[in-house]
Structures are given as structure tokens and as C-alpha cells.
Amino acid sequence: MSSAFAFPATHARALGRSPLGPRPLVARSIRPVRVSSRPALRAARAAADAVVDKAAHNDEQSALRDEMVSGCTECTMPFESERASALANAALADHTRLSAIAKDASERDDGCSKMALRALVVGAETGKLSKALLEHGATHVLVLDHSRLMLDRAAEQFDGSETPGVVGNETGARFARADVCDVPAYQGPFDVVVFNDSLRHQADPVEALRRAVLLTRPGARVVVSERVSEESTEETENAFDVDALVEDLPLQSIFDDPKRGKTMMRMTRDDDSSSEIHETSPSFTERLPTRTSETYLDHRCGSVTHTYEVPPLFKLRDRVVLNAPVVEGFGRGSRLMGVPTANLDPAVLEDELAGMRRGVYFGYARLPEDAKHGKWCKCVVNVGARPTFADGEGVTVEVHALRDFGRDFYGENMEVVVLGFLRPEMRFDGLSALVARIMADIGLARGALDERACRERVDETVGFQASDE
Ligand code: ADP
Numbered sequence: 347m348s349s350a351f352a353f354p355a356t357h358a359r360a361l362g363r364s365p366l367g368p369r370p371l372v373a374r375s376i377r378p379v380r381v382s383s384r385p386a387l388r389a390a391r392a393a394a395d396a397v398v399d400k401a402a403h404n405d406e407q408s409a410l411r412d413e414m415v416s417g418c419t420e421c422t423m424p425f426e427s428e429r430a431s432a433l434a435n436a437a438l439a440d441h442t443r444l445s446a447i448a449k450d451a452s453e454r455d456d457g458c459s460k461m462a463l464r465a466l467v468v469g470a471e472t473g474k475l476s477k478a479l480l481e482h483g484a485t486h487v488l489v490l491d492h493s494r495l496m497l498d499r500a501a502e503q504f505d506g507s508e509t510p511g512v513v514g515n516e517t518g519a520r521f522a523r524a525d526v527c528d529v530p531a532y533q534g535p536f537d538v539v540v541f542n543d544s545l546r547h548q549a550d551p552v553e554a555l556r557r558a559v560l561l562t563r564p565g566a567r568v569v570v571s572e573r574v575s576e577e578s579t580e581e582t583e584n585a586f587d588v589d590a591l592v593e594d595l596p597l598q599s600i601f602d603d604p605k606r607g608k609t610m611m612r613m614t615r616d617d618d619s620s621s622e623i624h625e626t627s628p629s630f631t632e633r634l635p636t637r638t639s640e641t642y643l644d645h646r647c648g649s650v651t652h653t654y655e656v657p658p659l660f661k662l663r664d665r666v667v668l669n670a671p672v673v674e675g676f677g678r679g680s681r682l683m684g685v686p687t688a689n690l691d692p693a694v695l696e697d698e699l700a701g702m703r704r705g706v707y708f709g710y711a712r713l714p715e716d717a718k719h720g721k722w723c724k725c726v727v728n729v730g731a732r733p734t735f736a737d738g739e740g741v742t743v744e745v746h747a748l749r750d751f752g753r754d755f756y757g758e759n760m761e762v763v764v765l766g767f768l769r770p771e772m773r774f775d776g777l778s779a780l781v782a783r784i785m786a787d788i789g790l791a792r793g794a795l796d797e798r799a800c801r802e803r804v805d806e807t808v809g810f811q812a813s814d815e
């Protein structure tokens with residue numbers, strides 16, 4: 347039998363599991379913390395408590411899910427193959443990376459592309475999804491779960507099959523007992539992430555989504571599938587609003603309207619295989635299957651699928667140069683959180699801002715009058731609406747430079763060359779949500795600015811050698 351633990355030790359360790367046996371997934375991150383003040387002490391205690399709580403949550407999930415692996419899968423989940431296939435379809439149909447792979451293959455002599463399409467599956471379930479993803483064009487699938495037994499069961503899908511098996515570093519499916527928040531960046535970047543009936547059970551679903559998004563490539567799909575359990579009611583389903591969870595993340599529904607991005611899939615034992623229902627649903631509650639008969643209740647296997655996309659980066663047709671003094675911001679204290687944003691005076695930027703939509707951009711910035719920091723460095727720029735308490739009409743321009751200046755530069759001129767658009771403006775509830783989002787944006791901006799095509803364009807059009815920082 348294939349084993350979920352048949353990895354090289356390096357992989358097992360990287361993903362938080364000892365090759366000698368299971369151990370708590372997150373306890374290893376508890377380290378002694380030096381503190382020098384009361385607020386710092388409180389923050390350190392809260393952080394340590396959160397780590398312990400999460401470890402306890404994950405242990406509980408692990409035990410629960412271990413218990414769930416019993417009996418005959420075909421009997422208890424008769425529509426798993428259909429669900430897996432529909433999910434793989436949501437994840438990969440019309441995926442830009444698949445088209446790029448097909449194009450690459452057609453241009454090669456041997457007709458085989460060397461490009462990868464990586465998928466991350468959070469929640470092993472029966473393993474049918476990982477198989478379906480490989481069949482739909484994924485080249486690598488990494489499956490995570492807290493339950494060893496679930497992983498073992500999922501790995502069985504690959505026993506003796508033609509599909510590539512559990513093979514450490516090689517192409518195919520790999521299974522790891524790990525938390526999605528602990529997946530190191532080098533395992534990606536992923537083109538597809540599927541929360542396979544698992545988002546609801548994460549210790550912190552928003553954090554899990556954010557970490558997952560950080561592991562993706564622009565243009566990636568993020569699919570959230572939630573089974574509709576027999577106990578679920580309109581109230582319980584509405585309480586877990588996936589669209590609300592992704593609201594502040596750099597994700598957009600693959601449909602224009604996030605509400606219409608939800609698709610409902612419903613299957614019953616009475617249906618024949620062709621009667622699988624795929625619909626775009628205006629509202630989830632309207633689509634809850636009506637419970638008409640016992641048979642229907644017993645054998646129903648429905649799920650709601652939400653499909654989102656990490657927006658591809660839009661390179662601006664014409665670069666925008668912003669040159670303005672740095673003014674006092676709103677004192678939100680973003681500097682304290684490690685992401686200071688230099689607020690540029692919007693009054694002198696009226697012309698430039700007229701053509702820019704609200705949202706997050708990337709480019710290069712410098713302090714032209716500073717001998718030491720006159721070199722261009724990467725930056726993220728937020729062009730945002732004024733908070734409601736201000737005049738309501740104007741915009742704010744906030745620049746976070748990916749460099750440590752070691753000082754403040756209020757009153758000095760900052761020059762910014764804006765090269766690309768990351769995503770539209772999003773609402774956020776508080777400072778930590780803002781900071782979390784800026785972190786994700788920074789990762790995306792850094793990746794975009796590292797791309798050769800982008801760097802060459804910078805060198806050509808702006809006439810400077812883009813810094814390697
Ligand atoms: P404010 O609310 O006044 O904008 P912030 O907490 O956003 O305050 O901090 C912004 C200030 O931090 C900038 O005006 C600038 O003087 C300073 N600063 C230091 N390093 C950076 C950096 N890497 N990027 C942006 N601003 C920086």
C-alpha cells in the first residue's frame with residue numbers, strides 16, 4: 347500500500363512532520379520570547395497562546411478525521427468521483443497556465459511541455475480529487491491533511507495505477523501531514539489551491555486563505571468546496587460566508603459578481619450520473635436541496651463550490667511617474683507593524699491620479715535628493731479613497747518602499763515610477779487586516795518586478811537600471 351509517509355525525510359521535516367513519527371504540527375514554533383515592556387509582554391503571551399490553541403485545534407482535527415476514516419468509502423460517499431471531477435473542472439477549466447502549457451508543447455519537437463502546473467489540496471478526503479486534478483492537467487499535486495489515516499486512504503488511490511504515484515520530489519501526487527499555514531514557499535508556487543471541505547475546519551480560515559494565496563502565482567485559481575452536511579441548515583450555512591472571508595484578500599471571483607461566483611452542485615442517489623447539477627446560483631440558500639424523503643436525506647452528497655482567481659498582474663500601458671512631497675498620513679501606525687507607507691501629497695498629483703483607478707500598484711521609488719538612498723528600489727503603491735470622515739472626494743497615495751531607509755523622510759520629495767496594477771481597492775476592517783493584505787501585495791509585487799520581461803521594460807522605458815533589491 348502506498349503510504350502518506352513515504353517521503354524523503356527532508357520533505358517530511360520541511361512540512362512539519364518528524365520522519366520518526368507524528369508530533370504536534372505547530373508546537374515547534376514556540377520559542378522563548380524576550381520582552382522589555384508590558385504591551386510587548388502581553389503581545390508575546392497572546393502570540394504564544396495562539397500557537398498553543400492552534401496546536402490543540404489541529405490535534406483535535408487530526409483525531410476527529412482519523413475517526414472519520416472507517417467503513418466503505420463507496421457506500422458512505424457514493425458521489426465522490428463526480429464531486430472530484432467537478433471540482434477539478436472548476437480548478438482547471440480554461441486555466442491560463444493550461445493554455446500556456448499546451449502552447450509550449452505544440453512548439454516543442456517532442457510535443458511535451460516541461461512547464462509545471464502545481465496544485466495544492468487542503469483536505470485529503472478520499473484522494474479522488476488529487477487524481478482528478480492530475481487527469482485534468484495538473485503536473486504536481488501536494489495534498490495536506492491533519493489526519494494520517496486520511497492521507498493514507500487518499501494515497502491508496504494511486505496504488506498500482508498508471509498515474510504517477512507518491513514519489514517524493516517527482517511529478518505526481520505527494521501527501522503531507524501539515525497545516526496549510528506551515529507550507530514553505532519553495533513547495534510552490536501553486537497554480538491551483540483547493541480547500542477540499544476543509545476551510546471551515548481551519549483554526550483561522552482567513553489566515554489559512556491568506557497563506558494559501560501567498561503560495562500562488564498570479565492567475566492561480568483558489569477553489570473552496572464545502573459539503574452540505576445533513577445537519578446543515580440555512581442558518582449554519584449562512585454563518586460561514588466564504589465570500590465575506592475572501593473580501594479583503596487579493597482574490598476576485600471568476601465571475602464579476604462575487605455572489606454569482608458560487609456554484610452549487612447537488613447529487614442524490616436517485617439521480618443517474620448524467621443528472622449532476624451545475625448551476626450558477628444567485629444565492630446559496632435558494633439552492634439548498636429540499637429535504638423531501640428519507641432516502642434523499644440519507645444519500646445526499648451536495649457541496650457548494652466557490653471559485654476565485656488571484657488576479658493576473660496588469661502591466662500598465664504607460665508608466666505613471668509620481669513626484670511629490672511626503673506628508674503626514676493618518677497616523678494609523680502602519681510603521682509600527684513593519685510596513686510604513688509614505689503618504690504622497692495628492693494635491694500636487696491631481697493630473698497623474700485622474701487616470702488611475704483606485705487600487706494597488708507596483709513599481710520603483712526613490713528619494714532623488716538623498717545621496718545615500720537615491721537609487722531606485724521596488725515599491726508597492728496604494729491609491730485609495732479618502733476615509734469617510736474626510737471630504738470623500740479625494741484620493742490618498744501611499745508608498746511602501748521595499749527598503750530599509752533607517753529614518754523618516756517627511757517633507758522630502760519622493761519619486762515613484764508606477765509600472766503595473768496588482769488589484770482593485772478592497773475594504774479592510776482594521777490595521778491588522780490592512781497589514782496582512784499589504785504583506786501579500788508585497789510578495790506579488792516583488793515577484794512581478796523580478797520577472798525578466800518587467801525588468802527589461804523598466805530598463806528600456808524608464809532609462810535606469812532597476813535595482814536588484
Ligand atoms: P503616516 O501615517 O504618517 O504615513 P506611517 O506609519 O505610514 O506614518 O509611516 C510612514 C513614514 O515612515 C513615511 O512618511 C517615511 O517618512 C517613513 N518610512 C521609513 N521607511 C519607509 C519605507 N521603507 N517606506 C515608506 N515609508 C518609510
Ligand code: MG
Pocket residue numbers: 675676680686687688689744
Ligand atoms: Mg502612511
